[in-house]
Amino acid sequence: MKILAIETSFDETAIAIVQDGTHVLFQLLTSSSSLHESFGGVLPELAARKQVEYIIPMLSETFKHHPLSSIDAIAVTIGPGLIGSLLVGVEAAKTIAFIANKPIIPVNHVHAHIYANFIKQERQSTPEIEFPALALVVSGGHTELFYMQTASSLAWLGGTIDDAAGEAFDKTARLLGFGNRGGKAIEEAARRYAPSKRLTRPSLPRPLVRDDTLSFSFSGLKTAVLREWEKEIYEVNAFAYEIQEAITDALVEKTLKATKNYPAKTILLSGGVAANERLREKFAERSPIPFVFPPKEFCTDNAVMIGAAASFIGTPTEWRYVEAMPDLPVETD
Ligand code: KG4
Ligand code: ZN
DSSP: OEEEEEEOSSSEEEEEEEETTTEEEEEEEEEOGGGGGGGTSOOHHHHHHHHHHHHHHHHHHHHHHSOGGGOOEEEEEEESSOHHHHHHHHHHHHHHHHHHTOOEEEEEHHHHHHHGGGSOOTTOOOOOOOSSEEEEEEOSSOEEEEEESSTTOOEEEEEBSSSOHHHHHHHHHHHTTOGGGHHHHHHHHHHHHTTTOOSOOOOOOOTTTTSSSSOBOOHHHHHHHHHHHTTOOSOHHHHHHHHHHHHHHHHHHHHHHHHHHSOOSEEEEESGGGGOHHHHHHHHHHOSSOEEOOOHHHHSSOSHHHHHHHHHHOOOBOGGGOOOOTTOOOOOO
């Protein structure tokens, strides 16, 4: 099955052609992220206006390589996300589906992150995904754990009760003066600190790490960082290092805790924060079971994962029944 996938839930506009949920035939991605720099966060209206501007030229380019007649279905992110942004992708998908008389496959963006792991990579030897598996989605808006009995079954186990892990990276990065560059900036600053470890570093909490639930909590981190930062006794890179340690400790410990009650043969990491090298390193050190993660370009938002998820868990639907749902839940029944 050859799927045209469209992703416009946040500040990216992304299109991909994905074959059988595992092979990328074509992809395009543009982002308005740099335009939001001076606003201290993504400005929803600006993001949507840019998506309106980008989407038709990008679709037109895609059809030059893969004519619409060769496509079996159109996958599109329907939520969760920014309403204006989602509408651009959803309405484009519906129009194509209507004109070409093809089914739409509505996709949940958070679930889709997991399926970035199913894309076949050349020149990369990752462990085979065996089931049952545990999936951790760590993005800017979500920190969620799922149990997968098969490649097409997702059972939600738990998530954050306040901020997401990526949000914690983003908010603390802004506090430290790294602007909107978020987790990536913290990772780079932490790397500058790591070789020496001479300078003392602040001590930050690891909330809920030792409790019995599968919940995460990251909002306290920002307050703790602020309190320590005001003391003006620690160097900025030492802060970045400790922030990264605190967030990655919580993610690794909770995921491994979940394997006690939900035996798994593989752990699947995904979402923007899964691009973090320290997180991968900690799983490598502490996980008794194999774990996989997508290449960095498929950790952050993209359309390839939308096409992959559509193949594994999607339901082909007539265009008239598809609508953008900004608050689409990630919990499964
Ligand atoms: O999945 P994603 O692109 O968008 C959402 O669906 O939210 O994730 C974006 C998040 C941001 O919070 C960003 O700071 C974080 O992923 N991120 C990272 C890294 N690269 C992106 N966090 C830690 N380390 C990184 N290298
Ligand atoms: Zn995402």
